[in-house]
Amino acid sequence: MKALIIWFNTTGSPPNFERYAARWIPIWFVLAFVCLLIGTAGGLFMVPADSKQGEIFRIIYIHVPAAWMSLFVFIVMAAQAFIALVWRIKICEILTIACAHIGLMFTAVTLITGSIWGKPTWGAWWTWDPRLTSELVLLFIYLGIIGLYNAIEDRRSAARAAAFLVLIGLINVPIVHFSVTWWNTLHQGETIRIVGESKMATELMWPLIVMTLATKFWFLGSVLQRARTMNLAHEANKDWAKKLAESKQ
Amino acid sequence: MTSNQGALSLFAAQCRRDLRLSLRRRGDIAQPILFAIMVITLFTLATSAEPKKLAELAPGIIWVAILLSSLLSLDAIYRSDFEDGSLEQMLMSPAPLALLIGARILVHWLSAVMPLVVLTPLFAQMLFLPSDLLAPLMISLLVGTPLISLVGAVIAALTVGIRHSGMLLALLALPLYVPILVFGAGAVVAASQGFAWLGAISLLGAGLVIAIVLAPVAAAAAIKISLT
Numbered sequence: 001m002k003a004l005i006i007w008f009n010t011t012g013s014p015p016n017f018e019r020y021a022a023r024w025i026p027i028w029f030v031l032a033f034v035c036l037l038i039g040t041a042g043g044l045f046m047v048p049a050d051s052k053q054g055e056i057f058r059i060i061y062i063h064v065p066a067a068w069m070s071l072f073v074f075i076v077m078a079a080q081a082f083i084a085l086v087w088r089i090k091i092c093e094i095l096t097i098a099c100a101h102i103g104l105m106f107t108a109v110t111l112i113t114g115s116i117w118g119k120p121t122w123g124a125w126w127t128w129d130p131r132l133t134s135e136l137v138l139l140f141i142y143l144g145i146i147g148l149y150n151a152i153e154d155r156r157s158a159a160r161a162a163a164f165l166v167l168i169g170l171i172n173v174p175i176v177h178f179s180v181t182w183w184n185t186l187h188q189g190e191t192i193r194i195v196g197e198s199k200m201a202t203e204l205m206w207p208l209i210v211m212t213l214a215t216k217f218w219f220l221g222s223v224l225q226r227a228r229t230m231n232l233a234h235e236a237n238k239d240w241a242k243k244l245a246e247s248k249q
Numbered sequence: 250m251t252s253n254q255g256a257l258s259l260f261a262a263q264c265r266r267d268l269r270l271s272l273r274r275r276g277d278i279a280q281p282i283l284f285a286i287m288v289i290t291l292f293t294l295a296t297s298a299e300p301k302k303l304a305e306l307a308p309g310i311i312w313v314a315i316l317l318s319s320l321l322s323l324d325a326i327y328r329s330d331f332e333d334g335s336l337e338q339m340l341m342s343p344a345p346l347a348l349l350i351g352a353r354i355l356v357h358w359l360s361a362v363m364p365l366v367v368l369t370p371l372f373a374q375m376l377f378l379p380s381d382l383l384a385p386l387m388i389s390l391l392v393g394t395p396l397i398s399l400v401g402a403v404i405a406a407l408t409v410g411i412r413h414s415g416m417l418l419a420l421l422a423l424p425l426y427v428p429i430l431v432f433g434a435g436a437v438v439a440a441s442q443g444f445a446w447l448g449a450i451s452l453l454g455a456g457l458v459i460a461i462v463l464a465p466v467a468a469a470a471a472i473k474i475s476l477t
Contacts, residue, residue: 141424147421152411165404172424179428
């Protein structure tokens with residue numbers, strides 16, 4: 001256990017993180033761009049149009065990966081928040097906040113692309129479907145985490161307070177989803193379902209898998225980039241950061 | 250203070266102190282009630298004065314009015330204790346902080362939220378709620394509003410060090426209130442449509458039991474984070 005904590009602290013120390021991030025960020029972004037290119041080309045031009053929905057269905061190649069990421073990022077963020085609160089590792093506090101910003105954007109992309117798809121398909125920009133409502137609440141929770149972080153002066157206690165809120169949110173997200181589902185099944189008999197993975201034709205699947213990989217790589221790249229910037233800003237007065245700045249000039 | 254009896258008498262002493270403090274400021278007790286009445290009045294002015302339509306909307310309006318009103322009083326749970334330094338004394342005292350916070354939450358519910366529940370028959374009359382729905386509404390409020398106080402106390406503990414935290418507090422707490430509102434107001438709506446409504450109340454009750462155990466501990470942890 002002690003060895004593990006020491007390993008955490010040495011790899012997670014700000015100068016080491018800087019070196020690690022500088023090495024890996026370009027790699028993740030290159031992988032993300034390659035996957036994005038292949039996935040977009042495949043989704044837009046190569047696969048045939050859906051038999052029922054026509055061309056409009058192609059938006060799911062952005063929508064579905066983004067929706068998966070909105071929850072995936074929350075889980076990664078909660079893991080970081082837990083480590084930050086229990087072992088007080090500085091870099092995990094930074095990563096928690098960085099995750100919150102990326103997760104917020106993925107949630108927003110999910111909601112926006114969903115609306116664009118919903119207008120021609122359902123005839124409305126928005127319905128109070130359980131999935132939509134719980135995704136909207138997820139957006140509010142992400143916003144609340146960032147808002148709390150920005151409202152507290154001291155960066156470290158702000159990050160710790162935000163991390164605590166992340167853990168409360170982690171308990172709440174499944175409850176919200178469950179409660180809204182319950183609430184709606186009471187009211188309306190038929191709910192319109194977004195095309196599920198299982199119901200999808202196999203020849204339409206592969207761009208979706210590539211795009212899912214792309215969003216994962218994109219998340220890794222951008223979360224490290226954001227955390228790297230925050231890390232440097234927090235450590236600006238330390239010797240190693242000054243030396244790094246001098247060596248770059 | 251380690252024995253059970255010591256903890257109980259400590260809890261009682263803290264409750265007495267907080268209750269006395271809130272009874273000394275009677276105006277503060279009247280404010281949430283006036284606020285809820287005004288929200289209900291505004292709803293009737295903004296939507297329609299037709300009894301049939303109002304009766305349909307009544308459970309939702311009453312739930313939202315009470316939720317908003319107790320949201321506004323959340324900040325008061327710690328504010329004065331934080332400003333005069335009592336909160337730091339509680340933090341340093343050998344007594345478990347969660348117990349003291351638990352007493353504060355109980356008093357907040359008794360002084361700021363329970364009067365609203367007691368006045369719910371009046372609100373129901375204002376909105377022409379059918380009389381057979383009053384019992385589901387009262388029960389859902391009795392189980393749901395302590396949950397509002399408990400969850401809100403955790404969030405308020407996170408924002409205790411922030412000077413103008415009112416709006417932020419609302420933005421943080423409201424997403425967490427979604428399930429409470431859905432089950433609370435949902436139970437009344439279910440009752441109005443002739444469905445079984447006790448299931449939702451049972452879920453609220455389960456949530457309440459969990460929150461009674463966990464929320465004071467979580468609030469104490471949050472206070473330690475925001476005061477250090």
